[in-house]
Amino acid sequence: MNVAAKPIAGRHPLREHRRIFGFVLLGVLTVLLMVFNIAVGSIPISPGEIWEALIHPQSTAIYNDIIWKIRIPRTISAILGGAYLAVSGLLLQVYFRNPIVGPFILGISSGATVMVSFVMLTTLTVGMTVISPFVTTLAAFIGAYAVMMVVVAIAYRVKSGITLLIVGLMMGYLCHAITSILTALAEKEKIKGFVLWQLGSFSGFGWDEIWMLLIFGGLVLALIYFLSKPLNAFLLGETYAASMGVNIRRFRILILLCACALAGMITSVAGPVAFIGLAVPHMARLVFQTSDNRILIPGACLVGALVTSLCDFIARMLLSPVELPLSAITAFFGAPIVMGLLVKRRVEL
Numbered sequence: 001m002n003v004a005a006k007p008i009a010g011r012h013p014l015r016e017h018r019r020i021f022g023f024v025l026l027g028v029l030t031v032l033l034m035v036f037n038i039a040v041g042s043i044p045i046s047p048g049e050i051w052e053a054l055i056h057p058q059s060t061a062i063y064n065d066i067i068w069k070i071r072i073p074r075t076i077s078a079i080l081g082g083a084y085l086a087v088s089g090l091l092l093q094v095y096f097r098n099p100i101v102g103p104f105i106l107g108i109s110s111g112a113t114v115m116v117s118f119v120m121l122t123t124l125t126v127g128m129t130v131i132s133p134f135v136t137t138l139a140a141f142i143g144a145y146a147v148m149m150v151v152v153a154i155a156y157r158v159k160s161g162i163t164l165l166i167v168g169l170m171m172g173y174l175c176h177a178i179t180s181i182l183t184a185l186a187e188k189e190k191i192k193g194f195v196l197w198q199l200g201s202f203s204g205f206g207w208d209e210i211w212m213l214l215i216f217g218g219l220v221l222a223l224i225y226f227l228s229k230p231l232n233a234f235l236l237g238e239t240y241a242a243s244m245g246v247n248i249r250r251f252r253i254l255i256l257l258c259a260c261a262l263a264g265m266i267t268s269v270a271g272p273v274a275f276i277g278l279a280v281p282h283m284a285r286l287v288f289q290t291s292d293n294r295i296l297i298p299g300a301c302l303v304g305a306l307v308t309s310l311c312d313f314i315a316r317m318l319l320s321p322v323e324l325p326l327s328a329i330t331a332f333f334g335a336p337i338v339m340g341l342l343v344k345r346r347v348e349l
Helices: 013-039 047-055 062-096 108-121 133-155 161-185 188-198 207-226 228-235 238-243 248-270 276-288 293-317 326-344
Strands: none
Touching (some): 013 276, 062 207, 062 228, 133 248, 207 228, 228 238, 238 248, 276 326
């Protein structure tokens, strides 16, 4: 499926109805999965108890704390994380016009990982008996955005998307090399916590992190949707976009900033989560049968939220009480989808 092959001209009534049905169906499935994620766990909670907890959040019932402090934050974070990673991947695939690009291809995840490794594996934590999650989150933010600024600075000077892609890969390799050296030199008891963070998880989220994701991520998503029309023009090539009045250099920087902001935000609080940003944009194109970013951006949000919530539920419950690595589940889910689309449908950007 070539996303630039069917641009965005007229609207077919039957297709419009199918897309509306797709949005409604995805929305209903996401809400049902939210309720299911809150209800199912080591302590089952009935829908009536969930409703009671929502109406009376100050109740002293035992299930109230479980719902408000553990399950609702985790459920919302998985939904937001999936939506943000999916839109980040969509932006990068449009930018590079390449179907195998994901949000971590520019080294964002590696930058976050290397800074977290400094905090968790070195003497930077001297004097701390327990490493605060806030410190880990702040370190991941610094690493992710430091790499982003390097890539953006280079993007301002070069015109080739392929060159920028190679720069991102090289930044990832450099960060991985630093992380490997720190891991080799670290004490054994410190390595376990770092390895668990690298596996990716939406557990342990609090309301502070949720509000941060809602406010800052929501603002970035609004900006991205505002850029839908220039993105559609960009699909047809930089020359065409420039003829439509798009400032190409500024627009390229803005795409990278938005994509990196969304991916960096999730990586900083949940660790690296693989394949959502790579697979979900293809799934959204398949569901909605369009390359119009005005449809794909909200569509990718819904598909990403649904897929990530499902993967998080599987990771949490498949071998309960043992929780499986989220990135392993998303890889099992996403890799076959991408390979199937590339081979059977010859996906191209």
